[in-house]
Amino acid sequence: MKNMRTTPFTSIQELLANKIPADLIEYLPLRWEKIGDVLLIKLPSDLLRFREIISEIYTQVLHCKTVLLDKGNIMGVYREPNVEWIYGSKEIETVHVENGIRYKLDPQKIMFSSGNMDERIRMGLISNKKETIVDLFAGIGYFTLPLAVYSKPKKIYACEINKIAYDYLCQNIVLNDVTENVEPCFGDNREIAPENVADRVLLGYLRGTFEFLPTALNCLKNNIGMIHYHEVCPTKVLPDQPLQKIRDAAKEYDRTIKLLSYRPVKSYAPGITHAVLDVEIIKP
């Protein structure tokens, strides 16, 4: 007899076996996002009419309180999720714990990309007690919180333009007990980011990131220091294409650059990578 390992997905398949047509079982989502106790799933159109029973079984097996239908891309400047409530509690706010950090959020209003987990963990260990950091795109504290908790820098200025994300950022600073070294800053970073203070600047954003390079350079003390530059681009042009944009921006400040490392954060689409470049801005 075949030795079938029981996984959450095989349990879901078994529990749904007599509840949806047999020929649809193979279309059940094998992957999902679990943010705190909220589940995000994608359902093909044929399964939509069974959304209630499917959600009931997924919540039972995966110990969730709410199911959101994931309808596709994260949208707009504010990076809002495109999701719809389909099952369970309508109290959607939850606390997601990752790497010992508590992120409070409403997954219906705020994104949380599980694909960026390794980068959030890496950022936690990148700094030290002597540094001042500006996080230009702080969101609810994706990078700011692990940095503050594990690297304990002197100060992090965390900028966020979306009021909902900013309010969660403020709550998460308290929740993770880092009020002493994190200062949340509400507004467009191009207007509110502190200048000439930072040893390190984070640009964790994927829409025209290069347009924010002057802001990042102005944040750095004497326009010298480290930047962590995120971009989505064809894998084959990495790291040269984004690096050239940084070189051009630095030149405007009479600075040159040194690439310390670059790495893929996640695959965005076939042949397209979300990458992060760690670049030192130096005096020529």
Ligand SMILES: C[S@@+](CC[C@H](N)C(=O)[O-])C[C@H]1O[C@@H](n2cnc3c(N)ncnc32)[C@H](O)[C@@H]1O
């Ligand atoms: C969602 S985060 C990026 C994801 C994050 N790096 C991660 O690990 O999941 C980007 C944030 O930047 C914010 N944002 C976009 N433009 C901004 C601006 N000009 N100034 C400040 N914040 C901005 C968005 O509202 C959003 O919350």
